Amino acid sequence: xxxxxxxxxxxxxxxxxxxxxxxxxxxxxxxxxxxxxxxxxxxxxxxxxxxxxxxxxxxxxxxxxxxxxxxxxxxxxxxxxxxxxxxxxxxxxxxxxxxxxxxxxxxxxxxxxxxxxxxxxxxxxxxxxxxxxxxxxxxxxxxxxxxxxxxxxxxxxxxxxxxxxxxxxxxxxxxxxxxxxxxxxxxxxxxxxxxxxxxxxxxxxxxxxxxxxxxxxxxxxxxxxxxxxxxxxxxxxxxxxxxxxxxxxxxxxxxxxxxxxxxxxxxxxxxxxxxxxxxxxxxxxxxxxxxxxxxxxxxxxxxxxxxxxxxxxxxxxxxxxxxxxxxxx
Numbered sequence: 545x546x547x548x549x550x551x552x553x554x555x556x557x558x559x560x561x562x563x564x565x566x567x568x569x570x571x572x573x574x575x576x577x578x579x580x581x582x583x584x585x586x587x588x589x590x591x592x593x594x595x596x597x598x599x600x601x602x603x604x605x606x607x608x609x610x611x612x613x614x615x616x617x618x619x620x621x622x623x624x625x626x627x628x629x630x631x632x633x634x635x636x637x638x639x640x641x642x643x644x645x646x647x648x649x650x651x652x653x654x655x656x657x658x659x660x661x662x663x664x665x666x667x668x669x670x671x672x673x674x675x676x677x678x679x680x681x682x683x684x685x686x687x688x689x690x691x692x693x694x695x696x697x698x699x700x701x702x703x704x705x706x707x708x709x710x711x712x713x714x715x716x717x718x719x720x721x722x723x724x725x726x727x728x729x730x731x732x733x734x735x736x737x738x739x740x741x742x743x744x745x746x747x748x749x750x751x752x753x754x755x756x757x758x759x760x761x762x763x764x765x766x767x768x769x770x771x772x773x774x775x776x777x778x779x780x781x782x783x784x785x786x787x788x789x790x791x792x793x794x795x796x797x798x799x800x801x802x803x804x805x806x807x808x809x810x811x812x813x814x815x816x817x818x819x820x821x822x823x824x825x826x827x828x829x830x831x832x833x834x835x836x837x838x839x840x841x842x843x844x845x846x847x848x849x850x851x852x853x854x855x856x857x858x859x860x861x862x863x864x865x866x867x868x869x870x871x872x873x
Contacts, residue, residue, distance in 0.1 A: 545547045545663035547601045547868075553591035554850045556664065557602070565668050567614035572671045574626065579662035580605025580687040581846075581854045581867040583715065583774065584630065587798045588657050589855065597658055602851075603653040603869070604630040605690040606662030606669075607683040607780025617671040625683070626674040627690045630748040630781055630822050632659050633670045647698075647821040654821075663851050665871050675827045685841045688716050688866035689834070693841075697722035697830040699770045699795040706730055706767020714743045716866035717751060719793065719842060721770070726751035727837040733762040735778075736786055746842075746864045761785055775800050779816065780805035788812040795819045843868045 545564055578780075585602045587593050606628035610620055615640045620626070633653035634641050635739065640648040656662040660668070677686060696717040697745050711718040722732045734747030734755040744755035754762055758778055758830045765787035770865065771778050771794050779802045782792045789812065797820075797872040842865030846854040854867045 546798065546848070547663060548822050548848060549599050549601055550589055551599045552597060553596050555792075557589070559849050560807040565666065566815055566829070567612050567668055569615045571613035571614040571669055572610050572617060572620060572626075572674060574608035574628065574667045574669055574674075576608040576665055576667050576871045577609045577660050578683040578687040578871070579603040579848075579869045580606045580690050580691065580716070581851070581858055581860065581869060583588050584691070585656065586855060586859055587761045587764050587774075592798045593657065595813055596629060598659065600684050601660040601664050601667075602630075602656040602714040603664070604657070605687045605692070605868075606655070607677065607687045607690070608662075608667065611666075620671055620674065620676070625677045625679065626669075627677050628655055628662060628667065628674055629685060629690045629694055629822060629827060630654055630656075631823075634744075634860065644823070644825070646654075647823045647826075652821070661686045663754045663869060665846065665848070671700060673824065675831060677831075684843055684845055684868045684870060687868045688843065689830075689839075690799055692716035692866055693720045693834070693839075694822050694826055694830055695795055695819060696772075697724070697833070698826050699793045700725065702817050702819060703768035703770055703791055706790070708733065708764055708767045710762060710763075710766040710769035710782065711747075712733060712769060712771040712782055713775075714740075714747045714755075715772060715783065716771075717772050719746070719865050720839060722747060722750045722752055722767050723746075724834070724837060732822060733764075733766060735760075737833075740861070744769030766790060768793065770795050771799075772796060774800060776800040776802035780809055783814055783816065786814055789814065791815045791817060793819060797821075821868070841866060847871050848872070
């Protein structure tokens, strides 16, 4: 197998030939066809997440077909197409796992961070955390749904049913979520950096009723706002934009420090929440919901060997939507 390996935090990934791996009990092996490039991958490469592990193969928006099955695996077949998300393993015995909160597991493993991920031609996966995808849709277009889509869905659930929804940072997750929210009859208000007028136009093309700078107030008070950009300074701005009793949901795994702000911004029962990872139930609910919506993922594709270029383009904001790595057939 071949993979793009992070050998040391802060360095470029290295194209590496590795021995083929065999699945153990409860595991499957995927022949990877596509893997999305997520901002979390940047956090991994930059060492912004705790307890970094190297060497590691990044990647956690994976689509592929099962080409080997370990003992004890049920319900999956050779040749079946599956998707693999960020959460790659939960212990099943801690308080959170026993109370349907496996996203908060005390002893989790994460694909592309604490276990090898999908920037590779093949990947070993805990079979419990592989979602059957069926045969509808192209692999590359489905890949961003495995994190950008799933985390956006969990954030939307926490945001509540309000009609007026703000999205701060209009990248891979927001461009999927905007379509879902629009399909649900909500009004989407998109916020970008002041210089990102192309991103604002992109948001309007996906149904946003308003798009502007994150430093602006929207024309109406928001019922809820979701922050995807890893910028703590957006928190007080979003609190200012939501109505009394409104919610602000921080959807990133990493965020810069939140500056101090007056209590008046939080008063009147505004709520500040965070999203942590996902559960398998999130995946089942999400893929059932999007079957009834015409979601189009806007992707820029790169050969697997160009993972460093894809990460650099993501960091610089050189594309709209999502980046996806394509493994050779």
